[in-house]
Amino acid sequence: MKLGLTVGYSGPRVKFPIGLVKLAEKLGYDSVWTAEAYGSDAMTPLAWIAAQTSRIRLGTGIAQLAGRTPAMCAMQAMTIDGLAGGGRMIVGLGVSGPQIVEGWYGQPWGRPYWRVRDYVEIMHKIFRREGPVSHQGTEISLPYTGEGTTGLGKPLQSIVHQDHHIPIYLGSGSDSMLRLCGEICDGVLPLRFAPSQMPRFRRAIEEGFLRAAGGKGWDSFSFEPGVSVSVTDDVAAALQAMKPAIALYVGGMGHPTLNFHKQAMEQQGYADAAARIEELFRAGRKQEAAEAVPDEFVDEHALVGSPARIRQRYQAWADCGVTALHIGTRQEAAIELMADIAGVNTTPRLHSADSAPDANAGG
Helix, strand or coil, rough: EEEEEECCCCCCCCCHHHHHHHHHHHHCCCEECCCCCCCCCCHHHHHHHHCCCCCCCEEEEEEEHHHHHHHHHHHHHHHHHHCCCCEEEEEEEEEECCHHHHHHHCCCCCCHHHHHHHHHHHHHHHCCCCCCCCCCCCHHHHHHCEEEEECCCCCCCCCCCCCCCCCCCECCCCCCHHHHHHHHHHHHHEEECCHHHHHHHHHHHHHHHHCCCCCCCHHHCEEEEEEEECCCCCCHHHHHHHHHHHHHHCCCCCCCCCCCHHHHHHHHHCHHHHHHHHHHCCCCCHHHHHHCHHHHHHHHCCEEEHHHHHHHHHHHHHHHCCEEEEEEEEHHHHHHHHHHHCCCCCCCCCCCCCCCCCCCCCC
């Protein structure tokens, strides 16, 4: 199984753990992943990381659709990939939620399914560079012909020639988005994934494969979930330390009528706990909200404990059909342990336009 390192987004002072990224690259990790919410962006840190590394692939996990037009997203991805030597960039996209889309970016929430479809199709057209790009979409069109237009816009073709394939992944958890992802994307970053959930994810993605032309299947599609890892002798304390972040996302990262993280928890059989977490968090009782997160829910989504316990619990992730596992940790020991457990290849990978993640690499 391949491994990725999740570094996420920055806190109040812009800072990323470049030492851990260099260690991961040295140990044979395949990729490093940034994120964005409403602070540091996902793209800029990858250029900085690229300048200090030589092989590790560079992924956004995720870049918010509302944060940039599809043309700008493609431009940033091609620029970073070119500066990094080619064949290293992966664009992970996500819709975020109405509170950020409308509250931070000042854009309408609209119809996310159709916005994702238009966004990805426009990026594909830009990357392929088969001619000036035009797109008559449901949510996004090029050239723009809506309110306020001058009528002077015309289809344009990228100046940059993209020589290497840039995969597009989608951060998703709903069946409709998973089907869309299977149809038009190169991979998925599944939301709040646990190995027991693979049958539902697999079913929806395979329905998407059937919609795609050319017999698309798992041999050309990557399934890359994230997992928090903590090497410790105190499992209970480690699980407790992970609960505040879960409570934040389940209880407060979204609106009561639309919260994808809460929905994911409900889908996994924790509806009562999710409701209680949200109730407490929105009442300002954040510590109680964290305490309401069940230990077993945290444990299902993490690898925590002694090296022996982590090794044993890793097997469920390896056996369920995951292509790559994105490791969330700030521990050097955890990064080293996961490299040993997964048996990652430390031989430098040759960049190729035809190279693609192996969806059958189950470990």
